[in-house]
Amino acid sequence: MRTPYLNSRLQDFTSTIFAEMSVLAGQTGAVNLGQGFPDTDGPEEIREAAVRAIRDGRNQYPPGPGIPELRAAIARHQHRFYGLTFDPDTEVLVTAGATEAIAAALLALCETGDEVVSFEPYYDSYAAGIAMAGAHRRLITLRPPDYHFDPDELRAAATDRTRLLLLNTPHNPTGKVFSADELAMIADLAIERDLLVVVDEVYEHMTYDGVPHIPLAGLPGMRERTITVSSAGKTFSLTGWKIGWVCAPAPLVTAVRTAKQFLTFVNGAPFQPAIAVGLGLPDAFYTDLASSLQDKRDRLCVGLAAAGFEVYRPAGTYFVTTDVRPLGYDDGVAFCRDLPHRCGVVGVPNVVFYDDKEAGASLVRFAFCKRDEVLDEAATRLAGLAPR
Numbered sequence: 001m002r003t004p005y006l007n008s009r010l011q012d013f014t015s016t017i018f019a020e021m022s023v024l025a026g027q028t029g030a031v032n033l034g035q036g037f038p039d040t041d042g043p044e045e046i047r048e049a050a051v052r053a054i055r056d057g058r059n060q061y062p063p064g065p066g067i068p069e070l071r072a073a074i075a076r077h078q079h080r081f082y083g084l085t086f087d088p089d090t091e092v093l094v095t096a097g098a099t100e101a102i103a104a105a106l107l108a109l110c111e112t113g114d115e116v117v118s119f120e121p122y123y124d125s126y127a128a129g130i131a132m133a134g135a136h137r138r139l140i141t142l143r144p145p146d147y148h149f150d151p152d153e154l155r156a157a158a159t160d161r162t163r164l165l166l167l168n169t170p171h172n173p174t175g176k177v178f179s180a181d182e183l184a185m186i187a188d189l190a191i192e193r194d195l196l197v198v199v200d201e202v203y204e205h206m207t208y209d210g211v212p213h214i215p216l217a218g219l220p221g222m223r224e225r226t227i228t229v230s231s232a233g234k235t236f237s238l239t240g241w242k243i244g245w246v247c248a249p250a251p252l253v254t255a256v257r258t259a260k261q262f263l264t265f266v267n268g269a270p271f272q273p274a275i276a277v278g279l280g281l282p283d284a285f286y287t288d289l290a291s292s293l294q295d296k297r298d299r300l301c302v303g304l305a306a307a308g309f310e311v312y313r314p315a316g317t318y319f320v321t322t323d324v325r326p327l328g329y330d331d332g333v334a335f336c337r338d339l340p341h342r343c344g345v346v347g348v349p350n351v352v353f354y355d356d357k358e359a360g361a362s363l364v365r366f367a368f369c370k371r372d373e374v375l376d377e378a379a380t381r382l383a384g385l386a387p388r
Contacts, residue, residue, distance in 0.1 A: 009131040016124065017352045021336060030340035031378040033300075033366040034348040036172070036319065040371060042237035043285070046278040050241075053270035062269045064261055065253075066094025066245070073276040074245050081204075082215045084223075090250040093257050096267040097242035098202045098231040100260065102166075103129040105198045105227050105246070108259035110135040114163035119149065121353030121360055123172050123200070135163065141359050144312045144321065147176040151185050158189060164196040165189070170203040170213060173353055173365045174321055175314020177211050187219045196252070198227045202234050202244075205286050207316040208294040217247070227252055232275040234318075235289070237369075241271040293318055293368070296375060300368040303379025308387060309364075318369035321350060325362045328388030332364045343381045 003014045018034065025032040041047060065071060071088035078084040086092055095101040102125065110116065112134035118126060120139040130137045138157045140149050158165075165186060169178040178186075190197050199216045207213050217226040231244035246256050297313070301320055305311045310323035329335040332349035340346050347364045354360035368375060 009134065010128070013124075013128045013131070017333070017336070017348060021346050021348055024337070024340050025346040028340040028344060030344045030346045031374060031381060032346045033368070033370065033378055034336075034346045036367050036369075037233075037239040038237040038318075038369040039374060040237060043278065043281065045281075046236055046238065046274050049274035049277040050270050053273045058270050058273060060269060061266050062094075062272055064266055065257060066092070067269075067272045067276075070094055070243075070272045070276040070279075071245075073279040074247065077279045078215075078228075078247055082218055084215060084218055084247070086247045087250070091247060091253055093246040093253050093260065094272060095244040095246060095260055096264040097233060098200060098229050098244040099125050100242075100263055101229040101231075101244045101246050101256070102126065102198060102200060103132065104256050104260035104263060105229070106130055106133040106135065106166075108255040109196060109198075109227075109252075110163050113161065115159060115161045116164055116166050117154070117157045117162055117195075118166040119168070119171070120355055121173055121350055121363075123168060124353060126166055126168075127355075130166075136161075137355070138162070139355055141354075141356050142171070142174055142176060143359065144174070144323070144363070147171070147174045147312075149182070154185065155189060158193055158195065162193065162195060164198060166198050166200075167216065168200040169216075170201075170207055170314075170316025172203065172317050173319050173348075173350055174312070175317045175319055177207050177213060177316040180214055183214055183216055183219060187216065187222050190225060191221045194225075196225050196227065197222065198229065201228060201230045203317040204230055205235050205289055206293055206318060207290060208297060209315065211315045213316070224249055227256065232278060235286075236275070236278045238271075238275075241268055241275070243268050243271050243275045296368040296370070296372065299372065299375050300366060300379070303375070303382055304366065306379070307382035307385045319365050319367055322347075322364050322366065323362050324364050326387065327385065330362055332360070332362055336364060339385075343385050345378050345381050 021034040071092040075088040106129045110133040114135045227248040233239035324335045350363035351360040
């Protein structure tokens with residue numbers, strides 16, 4: 001059914017399964033593992049810094065690119081963790097979360113009819129952002145259990161109309177962390193075809209079992225063509241603050257800023273100095289974050305496997321993908337609609353992240369960024385789930 005007045009580019013984006021699942025969780029009292037945000041707030045020192053900023057009167061429009069102290073903190077973060085040097089005055093832009101950063105990049109860099117090469121499953125805003133830019137997506141399907149991609153498929157996806165590559169690593173929803181070899185293939189194609197690359201790294205500090213996050217901008221020949229996007233929401237468990245950023249060469253930042261200024265203009269005045277505090281936290285914060293989430297991942301994976309799911313253990317992010325066919329379902333949407341009634345747990349069907357609906361049909365995502373007692377309660381409820 002078409003939505004009246006809505007332009008044709010956005011007709012496919014009028015509703016989300018996330019809203020439906022959240023409503024279902026409320027109606028049934030289910031444990032909600034569909035929501036992709038933590039159920040506890042981030043570090044007290046960051047939250048107190050926001051309170052101080054409010055009390056100190058930092059409540060009016062901040063500078064368009066972001067406050068200087070946050071841009072400097074972002075630049076220090078990139079050098080501290082990855083050895084990448086960015087000029088905070090010209091090569092860093094603060095945005096209203098990573099979602100706005102990606103949308104602004106697509107709107108700024110794509111002409112109508114351009115093509116954007118990306119991977120599926122994809123975070124749902126990617127498809128909407130590409131559509132709003134008047135561009136077209138060309139996708140390479142990542143398939144379980146290892147979610148590797150075929151280099152020949154990647155090369156075939158890039159045509160004379162391709163403007164840029166859109167990459168997410170660590171990858172939502174699969175939990176895949178792209179390897180050095182895979183990133184080198186992407187870099188080689190970008191350099192050969194003179195393509196720009198937008199890389200979403202919001203889960204950069206959430207990798208497990210010693211698997212490293214490798215920033216694409218650090219590869220030879222990629223610094224000058226890469227727009228790196230990240231945010232504070234995931235790292236500091238403050239998703240509602242919507243403080244993200246772009247790091248890129250000055251001409252690319254200028255282009256993205258031109259689009260961004262007509263979206264939110266600016267945002268989060270008292271939150272910006274607080275995130276600058278967070279980015280300066282000691283290394284122990286970051287290692288403890290990854291260690292804690294690895295434990296939560298293992299906790300939930302054990303419960304899901306015991307309940308009969310086929311479990312694809314993620315190397316990063318805070319989501320785990322499962323296959324529900326061992327439980328008698330071929331349709332992940334039907335499974336997710338039944339699950340709250342059957343045992344009081346909510347997940348999200350991965351098919352909403354695919355154009356190739358067959359590839360994602362039986363896959364379901366669960367979030368493990370929850371308190372241990374919530375994960376244990378979910379496992380207890382799932383333990384009574386028998387094949388249909």
